[in-house]
Amino acid sequence: MNKITALSFLILTTFFSKSTNAQANNYCKKCNNSTRIVSVGGSITEILYFLRLEKNIIGVDVTSNFPEEAKKISSVGYVRNISSEGILSLEPSIILGENDMGPIGTIKQLNESKVDFRLIEEVESTQGIIEKIQCIGNIMNHKEATEKILNEKIFEQAKELEDIKTKKTLADKKFMLVLSMQPSSIIVAGKNTSGDNFIKLMGGDNIFDSFEGWKSVSKETIIKENPDYVLLPSKNLHKNSKVEDFSNDEMFLNTTAGKKNNFIFEDGMSMLGFGPRTIYCALKIAKKINQEE
Numbered sequence: 001m002n003k004i005t006a007l008s009f010l011i012l013t014t015f016f017s018k019s020t021n022a023q024a025n026n027y028c029k030k031c032n033n034s035t036r037i038v039s040v041g042g043s044i045t046e047i048l049y050f051l052r053l054e055k056n057i058i059g060v061d062v063t064s065n066f067p068e069e070a071k072k073i074s075s076v077g078y079v080r081n082i083s084s085e086g087i088l089s090l091e092p093s094i095i096l097g098e099n100d101m102g103p104i105g106t107i108k109q110l111n112e113s114k115v116d117f118r119l120i121e122e123v124e125s126t127q128g129i130i131e132k133i134q135c136i137g138n139i140m141n142h143k144e145a146t147e148k149i150l151n152e153k154i155f156e157q158a159k160e161l162e163d164i165k166t167k168k169t170l171a172d173k174k175f176m177l178v179l180s181m182q183p184s185s186i187i188v189a190g191k192n193t194s195g196d197n198f199i200k201l202m203g204g205d206n207i208f209d210s211f212e213g214w215k216s217v218s219k220e221t222i223i224k225e226n227p228d229y230v231l232l233p234s235k236n237l238h239k240n241s242k243v244e245d246f247s248n249d250e251m252f253l254n255t256t257a258g259k260k261n262n263f264i265f266e267d268g269m270s271m272l273g274f275g276p277r278t279i280y281c282a283l284k285i286a287k288k289i290n291q292e293e
Contacts (some may be wrong), residue, residue, distance in 0.1 A: 017093065027118045028135035032091035040087070041079050041098030043275035044071050047136050048096075050276045051146055052151075057239070059090045066269055066277070084109035096136065099124060124197035124274050126158045133276065154279060161283045165203035169290055174256075175204045175220070177231040177271070187218040187249065194272040201282040219251040230257045233268035240290060264288075 038046040038059035039063035048054055054070075061079045064070045076086045078104045087095060089108065101107065101119060110117045120135060123127065127282040130150065137146025155182040177195035179187040185288065187193025199206045208217065209224040230252065252258035270281040 017227065025121065025135065026134070028138045031094050031116050031118075031139050033116070034140050036091060036093040038076060038087050038090060038092040038095045039080060040076065040095065040101050041120075042066065042269050043122075043273045044096050044098060045131070046269075046275035046277065047133050048140075048274065050133070051137055051140070051142055053140050053142060057093060063269070063273075066267075066273075071280050077175060079161060082106050084113070088113060088115065093201075094118070094139075096120060099268075109160055117246060122274065126162055126201060126279060129274055129276065129279055130154065130203060132274075132279060136155060142184050146165065152274060157283050161201065163284065164283075164286045164290070165201070168203055170202050170204045170286060173204050173289065174207045174226065174228045175199045175206050175231060175258075176225070176227040176229075178196065179214055179233070181232075186222070187214050188217050188218075190215055194274065195231075197274075198271050198278065198282060201278070202286045204229075222251050223254050226255050227257045227262075228260075229262045231264050231266070233271070234265045235268060 016039070034053075035056050037048065037053075037057045039048055039057055040061045041062035042065065043056065044060070045060050046066050048057060049067055049070065054219060057070075057073055059076045060073045061076055063079050074090060076090070077083060078096060082097075082101060082103075084106045088111070092115055095110060095118070097107075097110075097117070097119050099119050099122045107119070107185070117140060119189055120132060123131065133154070134143075134146060137143055170213060176252065177189040177199060179189065179195065181187075188208050189199070189206065190213050191206070191209040192212055193214055196206045196209060208215075209225050230248075244262050246252055246258070249258070252263075257263065264285055266285070267277075268283050269275070270277040272278075
């Protein structure tokens, strides 16, 4: 993408002006030593690569699976079940963690250690993603380069996505987002989940916002709620599966999504990780739906 003009940059940075508040937070202050980074959380690792700061990463958690080369870095375990001993054994100069990092005992031990430890606030919105990128850039003493990269790769897409949301072009579309499908149950995104917030990112309507969290729902409930579109992690589309297989599934057969083959498969972390790819992913889906209407 060509760089945007100085006038456009002024407009976009003004549009997202509140995002600079992220740098005022104590956890976003510049670190003293970023030579040995442990990144606990897929979105944080993705942002470090996005900002071209990956060379100093010495440890990641198992959700850090993008880009592909991140999988080659030493693993410290799962973000919500991390061992402080495993992290500290790598002798990091700084530890960056998502705000759902755990357990509590590990957080306490890392706070009591002599290592610089930051838990990065998560706000699952377009502005929240930009704030998180700016925060990490500021921690790494990479503020000017971060703004340049945001200018080149994010601001225009973020503004376009916000325009779609403001114009409410998808407001009358009913979405459901599936986390996993098993023969006996289907787990969907309820209110206050990353799935719900991803749908809101596009300005869509989550048909399961009547309950909190990720929950199993019955086929009868799905038919009753009648989604226009079904969003699924691409892991659910196996090599021997086709979209038509989902359309003909009895859970979806009598829904608008099933009748029109409106099944959208995307990488799970792209949709739910709320890193840079989440903006691209939401914009791609929103534009695709608008073109089809």
